Amino acid sequence: MNTISQSSCPVCGSSEWKVFFEIKDVPIFCNLLWSNQQEAQNCHRGDLDLAFCSHCGFISNVAFDPDRLEYTQSYENALDFSPRFQDYAKSLAMRLIERHNLYHKTVLEIGSGKGEFLVLLSTLGNNYGIGFDPSYVQLDQHQHTQDQVKFIQDYYSERYTEYQGDFICCRHTLEHIPQPTQLLKSIKQTIGDQKPDIFFEVPNALETFERLGIWDIIYEHCGYFSPVSMAYAFSSCGFEVDNIEEEFKGQFLCVEAHPGKTVTTLTAEQTKKVKQLAEVVKGFKTKFDQKIDFWKNKLETFKTEGKRVVTWGAGSKGVTFFNFLKMQNPIEYIVDINPRKQRKYVPGTGQKIVSPEFLEEYKPDIVIVMNPIYQEEIKKMLANMGLQNCVLETGV
Numbered sequence: 001m002n003t004i005s006q007s008s009c010p011v012c013g014s015s016e017w018k019v020f021f022e023i024k025d026v027p028i029f030c031n032l033l034w035s036n037q038q039e040a041q042n043c044h045r046g047d048l049d050l051a052f053c054s055h056c057g058f059i060s061n062v063a064f065d066p067d068r069l070e071y072t073q074s075y076e077n078a079l080d081f082s083p084r085f086q087d088y089a090k091s092l093a094m095r096l097i098e099r100h101n102l103y104h105k106t107v108l109e110i111g112s113g114k115g116e117f118l119v120l121l122s123t124l125g126n127n128y129g130i131g132f133d134p135s136y137v138q139l140d141q142h143q144h145t146q147d148q149v150k151f152i153q154d155y156y157s158e159r160y161t162e163y164q165g166d167f168i169c170c171r172h173t174l175e176h177i178p179q180p181t182q183l184l185k186s187i188k189q190t191i192g193d194q195k196p197d198i199f200f201e202v203p204n205a206l207e208t209f210e211r212l213g214i215w216d217i218i219y220e221h222c223g224y225f226s227p228v229s230m231a232y233a234f235s236s237c238g239f240e241v242d243n244i245e246e247e248f249k250g251q252f253l254c255v256e257a258h259p260g261k262t263v264t265t266l267t268a269e270q271t272k273k274v275k276q277l278a279e280v281v282k283g284f285k286t287k288f289d290q291k292i293d294f295w296k297n298k299l300e301t302f303k304t305e306g307k308r309v310v311t312w313g314a315g316s317k318g319v320t321f322f323n324f325l326k327m328q329n330p331i332e333y334i335v336d337i338n339p340r341k342q343r344k345y346v347p348g349t350g351q352k353i354v355s356p357e358f359l360e361e362y363k364p365d366i367v368i369v370m371n372p373i374y375q376e377e378i379k380k381m382l383a384n385m386g387l388q389n390c391v392l393e394t395g396v
Contacts, residue, residue, distance in 0.1 A: 007051075007062055010179050010223070011233050012264075014055035019062065020281045021050040021288065023324070027347035028068050028219045030319040037352070040345035044068065046219045052281045056266065057274040058229040059205055059281070064222035066178050080116045081337045084377050088248055093120040099256075100167055100197045102127055108165035108196075110156040110183070111173025114139055115149065121169070122148050130163050132156035156183075158190050171201040175221045184237035188259065197258050198239060202230070204246055204253040210280045211250070214288055214324070215317035215370065215395065228266075228273040230255050235263040249373050295325055295395075302366060303330040310334065310362070311395065312378055313370035314341050314353045321370060321395055322349040335359065335367070360385045370395040 009017045025045045034040035049063040080086055096102060102125040109118040112131030122129035122145065129149040136151045152160070168187060174180050187198070205224040207213045225233070227244045230253060234241050240260030247254050266274070302309050307330075311318050314336035322331070326349075334351045335358070336342060342355045359367075359382070367382065369375050372394040382390050 009051075009053035009056060009058055010060060011058040011181055011229060012053060012056040012236065014053055016054040017051050018054070019049050019051045021048070021285055023048045023217075026219050026323055027319065029347060030218050030220060030316040032347065033314070033341055033344035033353065034347060035344055037345045037350045040347050041350040043347040045348070048217060048219065050217070050224075052278065053229070054274065054278050056229050056232045057226050057277045058233070059209070059224035059226075060178070061219070061222045064178055064219070066222075069220065080114075081339075082374055082377065084374050089117055090120060090124075092247070092254075093117065093124055096167075096169070096199060097121065097125040097127075100199075102167055105166035106130065106164070108132075108156075108163060108168045110168065110170040110187075111176075112136060112151065113172075115151055117169075117171060118151075119145050119149055121167075130165065132160070156186075158186050161190050161192075164191065164194055165196050167199070168196050169199040169201075172203070174200055175202050175223045175225065178222045180223050181233055181237050184233060184239065188238045191259065195259055197256065198234075199254070199256050200230075200234075201247070201252050201254045204250055205229070205277075206246075206253075207250050209284055210277075212287055212291055213251070213396070214291060215320040216251075218316050218320055220316070225253060226273070226277055227253060228270045228277070231270065232266060235260075238262045251371075251373070292324060295321075298393075299325070299330060307365040308363065309366045309368065310354075310359065310364045311351075311368040311370055312336075313374070313395075314338075314346060315370070317370040317395065319346050319348065321368075322346055322351060331368075333358070333362065356381055356385070359387060359390075363387065364390055366391045366393055368393045368395050372396055 007017055008015050024047045026048055027043050028046045047063040048061050050059055051062045052059050105127045107121050107127045107129045109131045112118045112133045115131055118129040118131045121127055131151045134153055134155060136153050177183055202225050203216055205226040208216045231241050234257050239257040241257045243256040245254045309331050310333045311331060312335040314334045318334050333354050335356055336353050337356060341353045344353050367390055369378055369392055
């Protein structure tokens with residue numbers, strides 16, 4: 001691992017902060033799609049220089065430049081078109097409502113996206129929701145909730161002290177912030193003497209680096225949290241952690257907390273976890289290269305055999321799959337059920353995003369499912385289209 005000069009961990013401030021993995025020229029946006037293939041292939045790119053903190057276990061892209069990213073209404077990362085994800089989101093919302101007694105309360109969501117989860121929390125518990133997100137656009141299906149949910153097209157900050165809530169949630173936002181503890185400290189400052197319960201959800205670094213879910217390494221994610229670094233980030237900012245769980249088959253990390261004392265030391269068990277993660281990142285580059293070679297050989301075999309191949313899932317995993325492999329052929333198309341993505345092109349490599357119905361005419365031999373958690377619902381959709389003989393591969 002290479003030592004970074006003049007840098008320190010943005011979570012704990014430690015100088016025990018070294019780069020362990022580098023990859024150059026990846027699209028800076030996976031979830032900003034293009035209407036023109038040439039423009040997609042010529043998209044802006046950046047570097048991934050991932051550093052590991054051997055004190056708290058945090059991982060971050062030290063080559064990340066926040067000035068290169070602007071989250072606008074064109075940003076599209078909604079997963080809610082999937083029945084499998086809808087079930088997860090609804091069950092999560094109900095669990096939070098019941099666990100935190102969220103009935104007739106005020107709920108704040110930081111990074112609310114298009115607002116689907118906040119609407120769930122508000123309608124299922126008869127709560128009043130306030131969402132903050134610069135990329136928010138009003139969806140037709142949410143018009144009936146206008147009296148119950150308010151959205152502010154801006155980043156949450158201390159300037160919004162007037163908005164107080166009984167519950168604050170933030171899903172898949174913290175990993176986009178280069179100084180994540182600044183958001184946590186801002187929340188602590190903004191709530192003042194209030195005592196809201198806090199819920200955060202982020203991608204799970206153990207899934208990415210230990211279990212080799214490498215397609216989740218993207219420029220937009222400047223930070224990667226494991227349970228130990230997540231716990232440290234919260235406790236060092238004045239929150240007492242009540243619970244940390246792996247969800248969505250280990251892909252997500254969920255933390256529940258409440259305002260408490262500031263603690264900046266690690267327990268013996270946490271220190272042990274950091275050392276275990278240090279061993280994981282030490283061997284990551286070798287395992288990453290092996291996985292890339294495996295998939296390049298697999299796709300080359302498909303091409304030699306004359307197989308017609310598509311991938312399914314034009315989110316971060318699908319975009320990263322193509323860009324890490326640096327291959328445009330033999331795969332021309334990627335399927336996505338989100339109609340807001342269809343007929344657009346993947347940044348970097350330029351595959352066209354098509355609807356599932358496209359496959360009825362295209363008749364692929366092989367469908368590579370980028371997220372195996374959706375495999376069963378995809379299998380059923382293919383069967384309904386008469387494509388039950390199509391072979392499903394998981395992109396793991």
